[in-house]
Amino acid sequence: MEQKKFKFDISAKDIRSFAVQRAIFLVFIGLIIMIHIYSVVFRGGQPFFSWSNLINILNMSSTRIIIAMGMGGVLITAGVDLSCGRQVGLAAVISASLLQSLTYSRRMYPDLAELPLIVPIIIAMLVCGVFGFINGWITAKLKIPAFIATLGSMVAVWGACSLYFDRPPYGAQPIGGLDSRFSTLGSNSIRYLEGHGLVLGPNPPGFSGEMWKFPINYIVIIALLVTVFIYILYNKTTYGKNIYAIGGNPEAARVSGVNVERTLMVVYTLAAMLYGLGGTLEAARTGGATNNYGTGYELDAIAACVVGGVSNMGGIGTVPGIVIGVLLFSVINYGLTFINMSPYWQQIVKGAIIIVAVALDIRKYLKKR
Numbered sequence: 001m002e003q004k005k006f007k008f009d010i011s012a013k014d015i016r017s018f019a020v021q022r023a024i025f026l027v028f029i030g031l032i033i034m035i036h037i038y039s040v041v042f043r044g045g046q047p048f049f050s051w052s053n054l055i056n057i058l059n060m061s062s063t064r065i066i067i068a069m070g071m072g073g074v075l076i077t078a079g080v081d082l083s084c085g086r087q088v089g090l091a092a093v094i095s096a097s098l099l100q101s102l103t104y105s106r107r108m109y110p111d112l113a114e115l116p117l118i119v120p121i122i123i124a125m126l127v128c129g130v131f132g133f134i135n136g137w138i139t140a141k142l143k144i145p146a147f148i149a150t151l152g153s154m155v156a157v158w159g160a161c162s163l164y165f166d167r168p169p170y171g172a173q174p175i176g177g178l179d180s181r182f183s184t185l186g187s188n189s190i191r192y193l194e195g196h197g198l199v200l201g202p203n204p205p206g207f208s209g210e211m212w213k214f215p216i217n218y219i220v221i222i223a224l225l226v227t228v229f230i231y232i233l234y235n236k237t238t239y240g241k242n243i244y245a246i247g248g249n250p251e252a253a254r255v256s257g258v259n260v261e262r263t264l265m266v267v268y269t270l271a272a273m274l275y276g277l278g279g280t281l282e283a284a285r286t287g288g289a290t291n292n293y294g295t296g297y298e299l300d301a302i303a304a305c306v307v308g309g310v311s312n313m314g315g316i317g318t319v320p321g322i323v324i325g326v327l328l329f330s331v332i333n334y335g336l337t338f339i340n341m342s343p344y345w346q347q348i349v350k351g352a353i354i355i356v357a358v359a360l361d362i363r364k365y366l367k368k369r
Helices: 010-022 024-044 051-076 086-096 118-141 144-167 180-187 220-235 238-248 250-255 261-286 297-305 319-337 343-368
Strands: 189-194 198-199 212-213
Touching: 010 261, 010 343, 024 180, 024 319, 051 086, 051 220, 051 238, 051 261, 051 297, 051 319, 086 118, 086 144, 086 261, 086 297, 118 144, 118 261, 180 220, 180 261, 220 238, 220 261, 220 319, 238 261, 250 261, 297 319, 297 343
Parallel strands: none
Antiparallel strands: 189 198, 189 212
């Protein structure tokens, strides 16, 4: 019986093509390995790769994933949303101001009754959705480039957030004293408490017994649900097909019967609502908010999407790629902090990564033309 021989014919061109297509991932892997080696050698054998660090990275990444899902849709249509970070901050301030503990002495609304947890979250998302709709309307109807439209929106949103934040009687003071339900949503998970069984909300007052905690926080679960929803939306619906068509060639999409203007308005509105959800959960995770929350989040979201394979030229991008991009950036951010690198050097590293990612994306795009 004749045996089949398997022949591997890999040329230098194939290797070079593979490296170019995945260069940014190779750079990230190299950086992560260097961080791990540095932490082991210079931090007394303390490894970077550990279960606790993984959980911390997942918790830290959850809100960024939600925000990047919104930005990803905008980028796929060959747009951009520079107001993202300021909308995150606006949502954080609104939700935190409406979910302060009744016993907190410096409440923004002293006479406000305790609201159901979902109500302030929906309010924050809707407020951001209004700004997103305006962005989409200006871009689609007035034909103003998204960069200019959202740049103006970024300034306006920050002004509106600052006006709301700097209110009497306490003025521009950080919003703290959050309701325990809200804090639990952002920094806790399902727990088994001795004598109480499974607990979803805050711990009973004065509880000091044994506790088992599910390692994955609620915000990670919410991020997973949002990711599944966006995946289905992009891959299984007409809306998803339309945004890819618009990003590839808006005129061809229009000729094919796609309502380009309406689709763009929906894209920017949905993106803003996701920023609102991400900002709300970020306030819950960190335990407070100020009008400076969200600064630079738009750049992180854009960079994570591009690293994850979303083309800044439009028409290309996947939901799993966006998730991978966010996780890679989070690992680098956490890793550089883990080895005590100066925040200023961290900004330089992140900036270099963004430039490399965009340069590689453009190079791949030009090769396909």
